[in-house]
Amino acid sequence: MRRNGGATRDAGAVPEDAGAATEGAEAGRNGAEGAGGEAEAGRNGVGAGWRGRGVGGGGEGAGRWILLGCTVAAVAVALAVVGTLAVETLRFFAFVSPLRLVVDSAWAPLAEEPGFGILSLVAGTAQIAAGATLLAIPVGLMTAVFLEFYAPGRIAAALGGAVDFLAMIPAVVYGCLALNFVTPAIAGVWPDVGGFNGLSAFLALAAMILPTIVSMSRRALRAAPAPLLADGLALGASRGRVLVRLVLPAAWLGILGGVLLALARAVGETMIVTLAAGNPQNLDWSPLEGVRTLTTHLAQASLGDLPAGTLQYGAAFAVAAALFALGVALHTLGSGLVSRGEDGGRHGAGVHP
């Protein structure tokens, strides 16, 4: 009768449940003749306990199982993604030395003498992401400073909302605009620009990551101790001096964290780069030429029919794993700096007046 006991204990908080469980146990015992009856009693008791809980306990138990189930599913998906990437990548590396990723001069898994040099893709990614981020940092930071320290409340709210609007535009729209408007505009300045070019891609990408930099910088500036500004001004310093000497040094960790998060977005962005920079395979440092990045290459490779188990198939996973690792690294570092910046900001760490 241990199972009965368990059911009764589980439902103990609700008297009716306990009653139901006992009733079930009773019914079982009445009809008990030998081992079969014993088992039945247990089943009945537990069944009554579960039913009782469903009715009397307001379904809290069932609800908790649903919540747990969904959580397990979400975690399972995450583990499956990481696991698949790891397995497929390791399988690829069993055939192709990881060293070749850096040693080979080109990425040409389909060639007669296949090359697996990932550097040109990494370089393309670096060029596009760094270009966009370097463009977005000064604009974003100055916007954040203006909104936090110069614009009156309502105007700051309106302008901040307009900047956030940039974050709501789907990437494909940025890509189309880059291809159809930005590139022709660039051609007006440099007529020999390619129809697909890196410059147009990182201009559009800069616009896309701008709201991240603005909002993360605003957050970091707000985390800086409030008296810094008042004290600095009370000591007869201009607002600009207080910002540069006191507030920005207190906020810089958080700002840097925001920049890394924006960089992570830029590294992972595919649609804008495909549409604006094309997808040529070359390592040409001119931003006026097309650029191939890890993401656009992966999109291209996955669109074709890759037979499972082939080297090309494995190669796509190696690229995906590299991209994944880069994203995880940037995100972890960025979020870490953001939270450290917020802790440190409260204590004013890092300020050197």
Added chain:
Amino acid sequence: MSMLGPAASVLIAESLTVRFGRRIALSDVTLAIPEGRVVSVIGPPGAGKTTLLRSFNRMNELLPRASTTGAARFRGIDLHDARVDPVDLRRRIGMVLAETSLFPGSVFDNVAFGLRAQGVEEDLHGRAEEALTRVGLWTVGAEILDAHALDLPAGDQRRLCMARTLALEPVVLLLDEPTGHLDPVSAAAIESLIHALREDCTVVVATCDPALAGRISDLTAHLDGGGLMEYGPTRELFTNPRNSRTEAYLTGRAR
């Protein structure tokens, strides 16, 4: 107080009213602060003490939705005149805020900040020594300059905040709750510092503590609900208050 001879007013508030949005923080306050005196502004929290102090160095305008009517004058000049540069004004009318914070960095960095902001680069050490001597922090000698400001005990931090402002040689010193949150020994040190300061500048102190006002000030103003209840020589106001609310506040019967 007979010892007080006639003195020119260094600061004057004329029908001064300060609003933050719809809230009236200071309402129609008129008073004159004579040069070279210590003046206390007392009243319960929210009475408008800080707002009055901040009116005199135009710090209120940094707060959202602040608007001021009436006039605040420094040596006869309307502070809200377009020709008045608030940055320059704040060097001459120094203020130590109640919620003050030292800048992370050395004691020297803190004292030099305001001087450098003024463009002073010469003899920063000499000036820092002078300011630190005035607040009694130079007792350990020059090594105090390299100490990390945030490592100092709370009382010394408050004194450093005052040294930082005194280094600018202000004409008027506005002190908001100078002894707030301090232990009695540190508070007494700040108090004797205020006594010593009257030699070189006018001091206006905002405090919730009437006893402190009674000990340090020549004149006391009592604010309540943004309005000026009573203003006069400290001894008179304490021994024979004319306003019933002032009397109630001093005897601790109201709020």
